[in-house]
Amino acid sequence: MLHFQFYIYNMSYLVFARKYRPQTFDELVGQEHVAKSLKSAIKSGKLAHAYIFSGPRGVGKTSCARILAKSLNCKDAPTVSPCGKCPACTEITEGRSLDVIEIDGASNRGIDDIRNLRESVKFAPSYAKFKVYIIDEVHQITTDGFNALLKTLEEPPPHVKFIFATTSLNKVISTIRSRCQKFEFRPISTLAIMGKLEEISGKEGIKIEKNALFAMARSSEGSLRDAESVLDQLASFSKEKITLDDVISILGIVEDDLLVSLTDKIINKDISEALSMADDFLRSGKDAALLISGLIEYFRNLMVAKIVKSGLEKYMDVSGELQKELLLQAERIALADILRSINILADSQSMFRAIESQRIVLEMAIINLIGATQDKGPASTEKDKPPEITAAVSKPKSQIQPPPQKPVSLKDKPVNSPVSTPKNNAQPDESKKAEPKKIVVMENIMNIWQAVIDKISKAKMSIATYLNEGNPLKVENNVLLIGLPTEYKFHKDVLERRENSRMIEEALSRALDADLRVNFVLSDDKPKGQDVEIEPSISSAIEAFKGKIVNRFRKE
Numbered sequence: 001m002l003h004f005q006f007y008i009y010n011m012s013y014l015v016f017a018r019k020y021r022p023q024t025f026d027e028l029v030g031q032e033h034v035a036k037s038l039k040s041a042i043k044s045g046k047l048a049h050a051y052i053f054s055g056p057r058g059v060g061k062t063s064c065a066r067i068l069a070k071s072l073n074c075k076d077a078p079t080v081s082p083c084g085k086c087p088a089c090t091e092i093t094e095g096r097s098l099d100v101i102e103i104d105g106a107s108n109r110g111i112d113d114i115r116n117l118r119e120s121v122k123f124a125p126s127y128a129k130f131k132v133y134i135i136d137e138v139h140q141i142t143t144d145g146f147n148a149l150l151k152t153l154e155e156p157p158p159h160v161k162f163i164f165a166t167t168s169l170n171k172v173i174s175t176i177r178s179r180c181q182k183f184e185f186r187p188i189s190t191l192a193i194m195g196k197l198e199e200i201s202g203k204e205g206i207k208i209e210k211n212a213l214f215a216m217a218r219s220s221e222g223s224l225r226d227a228e229s230v231l232d233q234l235a236s237f238s239k240e241k242i243t244l245d246d247v248i249s250i251l252g253i254v255e256d257d258l259l260v261s262l263t264d265k266i267i268n269k270d271i272s273e274a275l276s277m278a279d280d281f282l283r284s285g286k287d288a289a290l291l292i293s294g295l296i297e298y299f300r301n302l303m304v305a306k307i308v309k310s311g312l313e314k315y316m317d318v319s320g321e322l323q324k325e326l327l328l329q330a331e332r333i334a335l336a337d338i339l340r341s342i343n344i345l346a347d348s349q350s351m352f353r354a355i356e357s358q359r360i361v362l363e364m365a366i367i368n369l370i371g372a373t374q375d376k377g378p379a380s381t382e383k384d385k386p387p388e389i390t391a392a393v394s395k396p397k398s399q400i401q402p403p404p405q406k407p408v409s410l411k412d413k414p415v416n417s418p419v420s421t422p423k424n425n426a427q428p429d430e431s432k433k434a435e436p437k438k439i440v441v442m443e444n445i446m447n448i449w450q451a452v453i454d455k456i457s458k459a460k461m462s463i464a465t466y467l468n469e470g471n472p473l474k475v476e477n478n479v480l481l482i483g484l485p486t487e488y489k490f491h492k493d494v495l496e497r498r499e500n501s502r503m504i505e506e507a508l509s510r511a512l513d514a515d516l517r518v519n520f521v522l523s524d525d526k527p528k529g530q531d532v533e534i535e536p537s538i539s540s541a542i543e544a545f546k547g548k549i550v551n552r553f554r555k556e
């Protein structure tokens, strides 16, 4: 997405991507699983007559299709290492083979196009062994087109192979899918892309800083072709040495340093400094949307750092230095605040469409983020909890964010049952004595709640994250009711899935040394919108748009 603008300005961007296009299975970057299967199918002569290569753009689907075509039509065919020199190989490489037909599904999508294709399928290859049809973006073909294609796929002539490429496998009708052998192409890892870029730079004599290569590889989000295009563009500057600053300016990416210090200001609730940083960013001519999407990724990484605590590199492509920063910051912000911040940022992305001024959206986002990490008073958005329960919880976030002093709603209030009320918690031993079976009371739950979430996070991070949004409401006959804020219906649905609720039950039961079951309920008590105390110096600026936009923003 980041490179979109860049493509518009530069039409010649495919140069490196073409020049260094992989010509053999061994040269395919990051798709070793596909290369391996295809090689063994070629060796054993067990090739299917139709394939679907699915996966994101720029990861090698069409390149792989051409390599397969060469393997079938090379003078040494069938071979896993086509020579690349014979007429068949060179024609395929140059895209002018009469027997390897590349069709763009986006522009040849109708029934007439497919009928033409069906006609041409009947004729034997001009001199190669196989006619290979490579249809790119096959999901774009119309339903009629698909149906016409289906007949050919059902009874393909023996000299024909189909290779379909698509970025949206689910849009290809199932009757086509079921007649093809499927290969999933994966986004290419940042390190693999970096390696390839390094190789190209070496061959081209381009001098480039390591961190510039890394930034380029990372921002391409798994697409080698995108990364090659950026390198191409930078190389055309023909500067002495390409630096990280060059990459940042051409991609319009946001520097990590800026994200770290802006987040620092947000956590410290330094609204004036944070807005001034946003101002500098906009004055440098950059797009507010970039900063917002940079922040979203940053807060996502912060969330992971909060939960995982070590081995971050498994979950994110960031430098070791940044990992340390993230871990330090994660100590200073509650998980719930991080999640809320991501929601706020996602909301502001949709606000860009509704509000013309990017500046206003960005400033509102920052103000709301600071509101999301507000630490006291009625403005807090900390989810409502029964005060008695909260008092017993030793979550680290309570240091940063004491719960609001708000009356507890009836629905959230622990029910007065003999075994579960907090009142009864004063005498847990008595209730244990009364029952032969081990009875769990709220106090027991609260004592182990955070530890259990931490434990679950090691097995399944998402479950722990969602669970952390919930509050144990009451326990009755060893059935624990967990409340989730109403806007988290999705969380509830996920937690209720059998395998997930069982995992939670097992973890709780083990920690309590008792049998416990769980139920989930959506609490009607929504978190309140946040009011932020704003310095007088900027409050007048905010006043101008407060009435309308603030309300709009607080859709939760």
Ligand SMILES: [Zn+2]
Pocket: 073, 074, 075, 076, 082, 083, 084, 085, 086, 087, 088, 089, 090
């Ligand atoms: Zn050859």
